[in-house]
Amino acid sequence: MKRHSIQTYRRIIQITVAITFIILPLLNQLGFTFIWGNFLNIHIGDLTLSDPLAVLQVTLKNQYFSPRLLMSAGIILIIAMCFGTIFCSWICPFGLLSELVHGLAKRVLPNTFKKLNFQISGFKIKIYILSLGLIFFFLFCTRPIINQLSMPLWYSQIFQYLFIQKHISFAVLFVAVILFAEFISRNRLWCRYICPQSFLLVIAKLLNPFHLKVGYRKEKCIGNKNNNPCQKACSLSLDPRTLNNLLETECNNCGDCIVACKKLGKALNFQFSRHFS
Ligand code: SF4
Ligand code: SF4
Structure with a gap:
């Protein structure tokens, strides 16, 4: 199914x-x-x-x-x-x-x-x-x-x-x-x-x-500057791989970047932990 x-x-x-x-x-x-x-x-x-x-x-x-x-x-x-x-x-x-x-x-x-x-x-x-x-x-x-x-x-x-x-x-x-x-x-x-x-x-x-956020695992990421489906998927023009304040205050947890990443390297996921893993 x-x-x-x-x-x-x-x-x-x-x-x-x-x-x-x-x-x-x-x-x-x-x-x-x-x-x-x-x-x-x-x-x-x-x-x-x-x-x-x-x-x-x-x-x-x-x-x-x-x-x-x-x-x-x-x-x-x-x-x-x-x-x-x-x-x-x-x-x-x-x-x-x-x-x-x-x-x-x-x-x-x-x-x-x-x-x-x-x-x-x-x-x-x-x-x-x-x-x-x-x-x-x-x-x-x-x-x-x-x-x-x-x-x-x-x-x-x-x-x-x-x-x-x-x-x-x-x-x-x-x-x-x-x-x-x-x-x-x-x-x-x-x-x-x-x-x-x-x-x-x-x-x-x-x-x-510990609120829900997008976590990023660098070691699983196979994207690069030109191949960045997660960033392209974000309607708010954020890059979920750059873990900075902009992402923290403006990401709305839509999950579009995670879905785009799943087709590639599964480097992004939702998580509750304080630090991005
Ligand atoms: S969860 Fe949504 S708003 Fe947040 S970085 Fe990913 S695509 Fe952008
Ligand atoms: S509540 Fe959120 S989605 Fe609705 S208009 Fe404001 S920022 Fe946009």
Whole structure:
């Protein structure tokens, strides 16, 4: 029997989540209320999961720790502490769209169309964006403003507006413009350099040195500068063989490099240990 790769399972989960958030507003209107909400707050029975960034803003602004609110965000942060930013690679619908657009650009754009490749840390840029957002929030706002930059939230709200309030949200244009910029630059700009949602997830995973990560065994590697399927497979333009901070803060454990490597030398694998082996 053919064994499916981790890539197949990942796509199935991503597509299932993306479709769920399209039909959820329709189901809610028909009376199904076991699951309702969006990527700011999703309610599944008695369980509520909240965007940790929104919870952080509300908690800091009100200077009040609500155990219920902290638990709703804590579950997501604990998952990130154990498994890294798998929210981005397995759950987030914008991550799926961004990956598909990146794959399309690779196929259809001529090679003469140069890929924009910044050798800078996206994590550092996110620190600046988040800091500015927090300052603005504290000075002028009462509601979590940084979530206006949440692509998964915009994605879910597009269908809430469409099916419940019967109008097309401005978010459609916003998402389309970002995806078009990613297409022509052949670079996943939003996820690597801007998205503040992923910031706290990265912080959570860095707190646990034993979180799931891509390990590299040099002795098994038969690739070289020109034969590097793992690097080519990475939609975030990372090289999983260079074990540096860039990989640590920006890799989302999608596993695409591991699948590409399996066809060659099996030098990459997921592992929990502190040191890459
Ligand atoms: S970086 Fe942001 S937009 Fe990209 S996949 Fe992660 S949560 Fe979604
Ligand atoms: S380094 Fe590998 S696991 Fe990490 S984002 Fe790139 S392809 Fe995915």
